[in-house]
Amino acid sequence: MSRGGxxxxxxxxxxxxxxTTNKEGFIEDPFWGASVPPEIASLPNLVxxxxxxxxxxxxxxxxxxxSGKDVEEEDLEDVGQALFQGTTRALLCAIRSxxxxxxxxxxxxxxxxxxDVSKDFVQALSRARTRILSGxxxxxxxxxxxxxxxxxxxxxxxxxxxxxxxxxxxxxxWTLSDGSIETFEVSVDKLQDLRYDVAKSLQELKELENTQLxxxxxxxxxxxxxxxxxxxxxVTSSSASPAHQxxxxxxxxxxxSMTAAVPDF
Amino acid sequence: MDPKVESLxxxxxxxxxxxxxxxxxxxxxxxxxxxxxxWTMSMMEDHVxxxxxxAEVAEALLRIWRRNEPKIREEATKQSFWxxxxxxxxxxxxxxxxxxxxxxxxxxxAIMELNMSNARDEDKTNTVKFEIDRDMLVQMNEEVNRxxxxxxxx
Numbered sequence: 139m140s141r142g143g144x145x146x147x148x149x150x151x152x153x154x155x156x157x158t159t160n161k162e163g164f165i166e167d168p169f170w171g172a173s174v175p176p177e178i179a180s181l182p183n184l185v186x187x188x189x190x191x192x193x194x195x196x197x198x199x200x201x202x203x204x205s206g207k208d209v210e211e212e213d214l215e216d217v218g219q220a221l222f223q224g225t226t227r228a229l230l231c232a233i234r235s236x237x238x239x240x241x242x243x244x245x246x247x248x249x250x251x252x253x254d255v256s257k258d259f260v261q262a263l264s265r266a267r268t269r270i271l272s273g274x275x276x277x278x279x280x281x282x283x284x285x286x287x288x289x290x291x292x293x294x295x296x297x298x299x300x301x302x303x304x305x306x307x308x309x310x311x312w313t314l315s316d317g318s319i320e321t322f323e324v325s326v327d328k329l330q331d332l333r334y335d336v337a338k339s340l341q342e343l344k345e346l347e348n349t350q351l352x353x354x355x356x357x358x359x360x361x362x363x364x365x366x367x368x369x370x371x372x373v374t375s376s377s378a379s380p381a382h383q384x385x386x387x388x389x390x391x392x393x394x395s396m397t398a399a400v401p402d403f
Numbered sequence: 404m405d406p407k408v409e410s411l412x413x414x415x416x417x418x419x420x421x422x423x424x425x426x427x428x429x430x431x432x433x434x435x436x437x438x439x440x441x442w443t444m445s446m447m448e449d450h451v452x453x454x455x456x457x458a459e460v461a462e463a464l465l466r467i468w469r470r471n472e473p474k475i476r477e478e479a480t481k482q483s484f485w486x487x488x489x490x491x492x493x494x495x496x497x498x499x500x501x502x503x504x505x506x507x508x509x510x511x512x513a514i515m516e517l518n519m520s521n522a523r524d525e526d527k528t529n530t531v532k533f534e535i536d537r538d539m540l541v542q543m544n545e546e547v548n549r550x551x552x553x554x555x556x557x
Contacts, residue, residue, distance in 0.1 A: 280534060281514060281532050281533050281534045282533050282534070283533055283534050283535060283536070283539070284515075284533050284534075284535045284539050284543075287542070287543060287546060289546065289550060291550065291553060291554065291557075293557065294483065294484075297479075297480075297483035298483070299435065299438065299439055299479040299482055299483055300438065300439050300441075300476070300479050300480060300483060301439050301440055301441070302441060303480060303483065305480065306554050306557050307484065308550060308554075309486075310489070312517075312531075312533075314531070314533050315533075318531075320487075320517065320519070320529075320531050321486075321487060322486065322487040322488060322489050322517070322519045323484060323486045323487065323488050323489070324488075324489045325484075325488070325489075326554055328488075328489050329547070329550060329551060329554065330551075331492065332489070332492055332547055333547045333548065333551055335492045335494055336540065336543050336544050336547050337544055338494075339494045339496060339513045339515075339540060340513075340537070340540045340541065340544050342496045342513075343496055343511055343512075343513055343537050343540060344537075346496060346498065346511045347511060347537070
């Protein structure tokens with residue numbers, strides 16, 4: 139029995155059914171996992187008591203909160219703490235599961251939420267997915283990312299030590315997501331190195347995406363639940379053999395080190 | 404004075420030191436002018452004849468210019484660029500498998516490290532690390548190739 143089942147009150151019996159069947163006829167966990175979290179389990183009662191408008195307002199506040207913005211105390215009191223916790227938890231679970239919208243819709247309706255309310259949830263999720271993913275709740279530790287790359291080609295005509303240079307140099311300005319701006323010169327020789335490195339890393343990235351690991355991962359969206367256990371078994375880097383790590387590193391060349399080796403199945 | 408030259412001097416002969424320093428100043432000035440004006444060998448010979456230097460120094464100057472003209476010009480060019488220069492680019496490809504909140508990430512991304520240094524002061528280095536997704540990497544690849552095309556037509 140799920141942990142939430144004990145806390146559900148009048149709808150407890152319905153919540154014990156936590157698995158649904160997908161198109162292929164395989165049993166799947168709902169997007170919140172094998173056991174329903176109490177905050178999500180209490181959603182149908184809360185929506186029934188407070189109404190659809192409150193649910194929508196609560197969804198808005200949850201998106202706001204998960205995007206890393208402050209939520210006003212008054213707004214929270216208006217929608218109710220329990221409803222806010224329910225919508226926040228449901229949004230988090232939906233994003234973590236990477237479930238498709240149709241599945242989320244079915245799971246919410248199986249939880250006894252009305253089709254309109256379920257649709258509100260899916261629409262809010264669809265609109266705010268990117269914002270939530272980049273919010274503090276979901277984004278883990280990471281390096282800043284490259285946001286913008288600007289360049290200019292200068293041809294040096296004359297300098298204090300040379301009357302006639304006529305040599306092109308590239309002035310690069312790269313902007314990172316943490317707001318820092320790096321400006322540097324790249325000589326023509328160095329540009330060749332840069333071209334090689336960028337092309338090589340892109341090639342590695344493409345090869346990696348085409349490997350069995352990612353194809354299997356894509357397939358797992360529909361078929362991984364064929365196993366007797368309903369829980370999905372994620373393929374992680376720890377399943378890779380050292381032999382494969384060596385071959386990947388060799389393929390990537392001297393400057394490449396892959397933290398997750400890709401096994402051949 | 405360069406320590407190597409210093410070690411060749413007789414410490415008990417101050418006159419020798421002043422002669423060497425004078426020769427070095429004259430040679431440095433002539434070589435700077437030769438490099439800046441892109442002198443040919445015959446131009447160098449003409450200028451050396453006009454300069455008030457001994458026959459040994461004139462011969463040494465001509466020999467240095469004949470053998471090392473490209474090196475001297477390259478060094479002068481290097482001194483003309485004093486900004487932040489890209490010295491090294493390192494990269495690796497990672498796959499994020501899972502995080503605290505997301506069980507099943509499997510997102511590949513490249514991590515790059517730029518090493519930059521000041522052309523005039525090699526000790527002043529700057530290292531920048533960032534991650535770059537496939538779309539941005541594709542864009543960067545296009546930009547760099549475009550740059551190469553532009554420069555090759557120059």
